[in-house]
Amino acid sequence: MTATTSNGYRPRPGNHTVVAIVEDKPGVLMRVASLFRRRGFNIESLTVGHSESPGVSRMTIVVDGESAPIEQVEKQLYKLIDVIKVSDLSNEDMIARELCLLKVRCNNVNRHELLDIASVFRADVIDIATNSIILQVVGDDDKINGLVKMCEPYGIRELSRTGRVAMVRGPKTTTVHEPEPEKIARQHSTQGRRVEGVELPFSSD
Amino acid sequence: MAWQAPAGPYRGKRRVQIHWLQEGLCPMTRMTGAQILLECLQREGVDTIFGYPGGVVLPLYDTLPAYPGIRHVLVRHEQGAAHMADGYARATGRPGVCLGTSGPGATNLVTGIATSYLDSTPVLAITGNVSRALLGKDGFQEADITAITMPITKHNYLVMRPENIAMTVREAVHIATTGRPGPVLIDIPKDVFQEEAEFDWPEQINLRGYKPTTEGHPGMIRRAAELIDQAKKPIIIAGHGVIWGNASDELRELVEKADIPVITTFLGIGAFPEEHPLSYGWLGMHGMYYANMAADTADVVIGIGMRFDDRAMGRFKDFNPTAKIIHIDIDPAEIGKNFATAVPIVGDVKRVLPALAGCVKEQKRENWRKWIDVQREEHPSLHIRESRRMLPQYVIRTLYEESRGNATIVTGVGQHQMWAGQHYFYQRPRQLISSGGLGTMGFELPGAIGAQVALPGKEVWAICGDGGFQMTMQELAVVVEERLPIKIAILNNGYLGMIRQWQQLFYEKNFSSCAMTQPDFCKIAEAYGIKAIRVETKAEVEPAIAEARAYPGPVLIDFHVDQEENVWPMVPAGAALSETIEAPAEEMMR
Numbered sequence: 001m002t003a004t005t006s007n008g009y010r011p012r013p014g015n016h017t018v019v020a021i022v023e024d025k026p027g028v029l030m031r032v033a034s035l036f037r038r039r040g041f042n043i044e045s046l047t048v049g050h051s052e053s054p055g056v057s058r059m060t061i062v063v064d065g066e067s068a069p070i071e072q073v074e075k076q077l078y079k080l081i082d083v084i085k086v087s088d089l090s091n092e093d094m095i096a097r098e099l100c101l102l103k104v105r106c107n108n109v110n111r112h113e114l115l116d117i118a119s120v121f122r123a124d125v126i127d128i129a130t131n132s133i134i135l136q137v138v139g140d141d142d143k144i145n146g147l148v149k150m151c152e153p154y155g156i157r158e159l160s161r162t163g164r165v166a167m168v169r170g171p172k173t174t175t176v177h178e179p180e181p182e183k184i185a186r187q188h189s190t191q192g193r194r195v196e197g198v199e200l201p202f203s204s205d
Numbered sequence: 206m207a208w209q210a211p212a213g214p215y216r217g218k219r220r221v222q223i224h225w226l227q228e229g230l231c232p233m234t235r236m237t238g239a240q241i242l243l244e245c246l247q248r249e250g251v252d253t254i255f256g257y258p259g260g261v262v263l264p265l266y267d268t269l270p271a272y273p274g275i276r277h278v279l280v281r282h283e284q285g286a287a288h289m290a291d292g293y294a295r296a297t298g299r300p301g302v303c304l305g306t307s308g309p310g311a312t313n314l315v316t317g318i319a320t321s322y323l324d325s326t327p328v329l330a331i332t333g334n335v336s337r338a339l340l341g342k343d344g345f346q347e348a349d350i351t352a353i354t355m356p357i358t359k360h361n362y363l364v365m366r367p368e369n370i371a372m373t374v375r376e377a378v379h380i381a382t383t384g385r386p387g388p389v390l391i392d393i394p395k396d397v398f399q400e401e402a403e404f405d406w407p408e409q410i411n412l413r414g415y416k417p418t419t420e421g422h423p424g425m426i427r428r429a430a431e432l433i434d435q436a437k438k439p440i441i442i443a444g445h446g447v448i449w450g451n452a453s454d455e456l457r458e459l460v461e462k463a464d465i466p467v468i469t470t471f472l473g474i475g476a477f478p479e480e481h482p483l484s485y486g487w488l489g490m491h492g493m494y495y496a497n498m499a500a501d502t503a504d505v506v507i508g509i510g511m512r513f514d515d516r517a518m519g520r521f522k523d524f525n526p527t528a529k530i531i532h533i534d535i536d537p538a539e540i541g542k543n544f545a546t547a548v549p550i551v552g553d554v555k556r557v558l559p560a561l562a563g564c565v566k567e568q569k570r571e572n573w574r575k576w577i578d579v580q581r582e583e584h585p586s587l588h589i590r591e592s593r594r595m596l597p598q599y600v601i602r603t604l605y606e607e608s609r610g611n612a613t614i615v616t617g618v619g620q621h622q623m624w625a626g627q628h629y630f631y632q633r634p635r636q637l638i639s640s641g642g643l644g645t646m647g648f649e650l651p652g653a654i655g656a657q658v659a660l661p662g663k664e665v666w667a668i669c670g671d672g673g674f675q676m677t678m679q680e681l682a683v684v685v686e687e688r689l690p691i692k693i694a695i696l697n698n699g700y701l702g703m704i705r706q707w708q709q710l711f712y713e714k715n716f717s718s719c720a721m722t723q724p725d726f727c728k729i730a731e732a733y734g735i736k737a738i739r740v741e742t743k744a745e746v747e748p749a750i751a752e753a754r755a756y757p758g759p760v761l762i763d764f765h766v767d768q769e770e771n772v773w774p775m776v777p778a779g780a781a782l783s784e785t786i787e788a789p790a791e792e793m794m795r
Contacts, residue, residue, distance in 0.1 A: 022414075023413075023414060026363070027351065027352075027355075027363075030352065030355065031355055034355050034356055035356075038356050069541075071541060072538065072541070072542060075537050075538035075540075076538050078537070078538070079536070079538050080360075080414070081359070081360040081380060081412060081414050081415045082360075082414055083414050084413050084414040176413060
């Protein structure tokens with residue numbers, strides 16, 4: 001077996017987990033998706049949901065790092081106005097999980113085998129019918145792939161994965177704070193918007 | 206009915222710019238969305254809107270006459286409006302504003318917005334959209350313009366409530382004009398223009414996802430200074446960012462102290478005076494031979510406010526493999542995008558350059574300069590050969606001499622653009638206005654209109670190709686209507702010249718769809734009421750330019766230049782800078 005990191009997550013070569021904290025505004029998902037498409041970065045999975053602060057969403061994006069240098073991915077994401085913070089968790093001690101629902105064909109004869117497999121993978125049975133069973137499993141890529149592989153001989157009728165969510169171990173966080181709003185006039189004076197020899201004053205003067 | 210300012214004393218608690226409606230406007234006034242938009246634009250210092258009306262922006266046009274401080278220039282095609290706003294912005298450094306209706310009006314703006322985006326110019330594009338109830342229902346003249354323009358704007362907005370207009374305009378102008386500038390689009394549904402809301406001028410904005418870095422990292426600046434001090438053959442490549450950062454003087458101080466030769470990118474022309482002894486022209490596909498060689502020979506390349514674009518640098522993997530690159534740019538995403546950088550400095554050039562100048566040692570690099578001087582003497586890329594034909598280069602050079610190098614030049618895209626870049630010598634920033642990144646043919650006339658509107662009383666020349674001119678020539682009507690004294694020079698060779706050149710050089714002279722039957726441009730100009738001069742021989746060039754300059758109104762000159770002249774030097778597409786080809790001997794004999 002290949003070596004795994006301390007968190008049990010075995011990164012595939014070139015595969016990066018990027019967390020982007022974004023404004024919860026219409027169109028932000030499209031902005032991110034369209035950026036990835038245009039710059040030719042391959043997305044393996046993308047999940048979005050609420051974060052700990054209101055008005056802010058958390059996106060977890062798994063990028064095929066071979067399609068683009070990860071530094072460019074981060075910098076291009078930062079260029080989007082609605083993206084507040086970006087961090088690449090791949091080099092951190094992180095926990096990565098995803099949830100998978102699996103509907104497997106089964107009958108009275110082999111149901112027990114399936115339940116044994118499920119318990120080995122600590123998967124929950126959330127629905128059971130005469131000729132099918134739905135398993136719910138939470139874990140990293142390897143665990144889910146392992147369960148899927150074990151269920152394949154029985155016949156997988158349906159499979160749905162949420163995509164990866166991730167978090168760094170320990171007290172370190174990827175969060176944003178509500179910043180102090182800045183006076184526009186001050187921003188303009190520090191950011192050099194003014195052009196010399198202009199007759200028209202700006203309202204912020 | 207036009208909106209009237211309410212009576213009563215000014216009770217504003219804020220210190221804002223005082224306007225014509227100052228007396229009546231208290232801080233919380235009920236206004237329609239259209240009034241809020243125009244009030245905000247006026248407070249942002251907008252004095253001109255280039256626009257075209259349509260069904261859904263009629264509420265806005267209904268309100269416009271109540272704001273005489275805002276001049277509306279009625280264009281003939283929305284693409285022209287976007288280019289004019291761009292030309293206005295490039296000529297002044299202030300944001301240009303264009304306006305279109307929903308659907309086709311908005312999509313017609315797209316080419317102009319993309320032009321601004323690729324060249325990083327601050328343009329505010331405002332579009333109307335169908336009423337909120339009809340959004341997403343494929344209503345008449347509906348187009349999802351926010352989605353369409355997402356990849357070609359720095360940011361864009363769909364405003365769904367009139368009370369959000371003021372904050373949106375403030376944010377939009379802020380985003381467009383700070384950091385790396387760029388176009389911002391605001392899409393407003395028709396009924397948002399009509400609905401009333403409290404007008405509250407926001408003093409503060411809160412964009413936590415947008416905080417451009419302005420100060421360079423002091424450690425990086427020290428490392429850059431060390432590298433420059435040790436360098437034997439350093440070269441500076443100055444780009445458009447030096448112009449947008451207003452950092453020409455700062456650049457000059459650094460250069461004179463450390464004695465570093467300067468070349469510019471095509472869009473950086475004017476960032477450093479071309480008559481300065483340390484100026485060695487500009488590099489790239491049609492850059493000067495010695496500039497390309499200097500960049501390819503240098504041991505330290507200092508890119509300032511430029512993005513190491515393929516047209517400037519040639520084939521990436523063969524560009525000067527031994528050079529160490531120092532890259533100064535306000536956009537962190539540009540650093541390391543195309544080349545590995547030895548010293549990255551993210552910041553505003555206006556702040557980074559003085560800091561860098563303070564760290565570098567004063568020294569002379571005579572050997573290095575002599576080496577480039579020898580290259581320049583042996584390969585004089587800007588020499589115009591003696592010929593009885595009317596060479597297009599000669600036309601540009603004559604214009605340079607006649608205007609004493611003082612005119613603002615606006616070009617289209619193609620051979621004439623390269624000649625205008627090569628044979629006119631620019632002394633100040635914002636003197637050459639051209640679509641470099643997107644390469645938009647047809648930019649010349651509307652771009653010049655925008656520049657002339659921004660610079661009344663200044664000499665503005667539109668240098669046009671006969672092909673590109675026909676893409677936007679309907680804007681001649683605007684020249685007349687707005688009484689703009691623009692001088693238009695068409696370098697008419699009856700071909701799409703750059704296409705013909707490439708087909709001759711790289712497609713075995715298979716001249717496919719490059720010859721054009723041209724109309725009589727003089728008659729077209731006269732139909733609009735514009736003075737026109739046809740020039741068919743070399744001897745007529747000088748008097749025609751002098752006549753046009755002396756004439757107070759607009760003039761179009763149709764120069765029937767030599768038809769088969771090519772632009773040299775040239776780096777073939779996909780070749781390295783070291784493979785720059787100069788004009789072949791047989792062409793020089795023509």
